Amino acid sequence: MDRVTATTGVRAVARILARADGRGGTALPVLESDGPLALRRTRGSGAEARVMLVGAMSGPLGGDRFAVEAEAAQGARLRVGSAAATLALPGQAGGAARYDVRLAAADGAELHWLPEQLISVAGSCLSVTTRVDLAATARLVLREEQVLGRTGEPPGRLTSRLTVRVAGRAVLDQELACGPGAPGGWDGPAVLAGHRAVGQLVVARPEFAAEPVAARMLGEGAAVVPLAGPAALVTAVAPDALRLRRLLDEALASLD
Numbered sequence: 001m002d003r004v005t006a007t008t009g010v011r012a013v014a015r016i017l018a019r020a021d022g023r024g025g026t027a028l029p030v031l032e033s034d035g036p037l038a039l040r041r042t043r044g045s046g047a048e049a050r051v052m053l054v055g056a057m058s059g060p061l062g063g064d065r066f067a068v069e070a071e072a073a074q075g076a077r078l079r080v081g082s083a084a085a086t087l088a089l090p091g092q093a094g095g096a097a098r099y100d101v102r103l104a105a106a107d108g109a110e111l112h113w114l115p116e117q118l119i120s121v122a123g124s125c126l127s128v129t130t131r132v133d134l135a136a137t138a139r140l141v142l143r144e145e146q147v148l149g150r151t152g153e154p155p156g157r158l159t160s161r162l163t164v165r166v167a168g169r170a171v172l173d174q175e176l177a178c179g180p181g182a183p184g185g186w187d188g189p190a191v192l193a194g195h196r197a198v199g200q201l202v203v204a205r206p207e208f209a210a211e212p213v214a215a216r217m218l219g220e221g222a223a224v225v226p227l228a229g230p231a232a233l234v235t236a237v238a239p240d241a242l243r244l245r246r247l248l249d250e251a252l253a254s255l256d
Contacts (some may be wrong), residue, residue, distance in 0.1 A: 009063025009091060012037045016068075018049050018109075020075035025049070037066060048077040053115065055084060060099055061091025062125060067100040072109035072138075079112040085147075085241075086116065088156055090123035096157075101130040105138035117145040117197075117241050120179060124156030129163075132202070136167040140204040140231070143248055147241045148178055148196045155179040155196075164202055164231065171229035172202065192237055195221070197244040201234035203255050208232060218254060222247045 014037035017030035026049035033039035038054040053068065060066050072078040088097065105111040120126065134140055144162065148155035157179040164172040176198065178186050185191060192198055213232035215225045221243075222236035234251040238244035 010036060011065045013067045014039055016051055016070040018076040018078035019073045026076045048079055050079045053082040060097035061089050062097055063091050063095045064097040069102045072105040072111040074106040075108045077110045082115040084116055086118045088120050088124040088126035096125040096127055099128045103132045105134050107135040107137045110139040112141045114143050117147050119147045120156040120158040122149055122153040122156055126158055128160045132164040134166045134204055137206045142202040145199040145244055157181050166229040171227040171231050195237040195239055197238045197241050199236050199244050199248050201248050201251055204231035206230050218251050222251055
């Protein structure tokens with residue numbers, strides 16, 4: 001883990017590598033973290049290894065640069081979550097903060113990326129990029145949730161980009177910008193329509209190649225569409241984080 005504190009903020013990188021242990025389980029030969037990105041192994045289930053991301057410090061603050069890298073090697077099963085919501089906060093260093101997530105899963109591997117919500121606090125400025133690289137027979141469940149402001153406050157500036165590649169082919173590349181300074185219309189009827197919580201769920205399974213998911217509405221505020229590969233995308237908006245989570249949980253259950 002690399003960590004540097006200066007007038008430009010904190011820089012931190014956490015790394016996870018999961019490998020099949022040859023006995024029907026999953027080992028974690030690499031689990032490196034420190035400072036604001038603390039990783040903890042928790043009790044898994046069956047062949048699955050579970051890792052929890054614990055916020056050891058506030059942030060990201062303005063000027064911070066955080067990154068998380070997680071890889072599931074061939075045959076491994078890895079689930080990564082977080083202990084609490086992430087707060088994007090303004091910082092003394094000023095400027096924008098960055099949070100980069102890099103995920104990879106090899107053939108026969110399964111990766112679940114299920115962090116808690118990201119809350120964009122008034123006065124903050126954060127750019128989040130999530131890049132996923134999957135082998136052709138890898139399996140993925142990825143959930144992202146953004147909440148625009150704490151109760152009774154406006155949001156900060158938040159830019160979120162999500163890209164997914166399967167067998168080297170891009171199946172998803174989307175970006176959303178919200179808050180002060182974002183392109184006009186982000187809060188309009190064609191985007192968030194006044195909702196304060198927005199989320200997406202990406203599910204990749206080899207069987208979707210033969211039987212793609214049908215595009216459909218999933219109740220009020222959510223929809224699922226097939227991607228150009230063995231994957232599906234669920235997008236949802238809601239008045240608050242609790243209802244957003246309920247929508248995404250119901251969407252995931254409908255894909256099982």
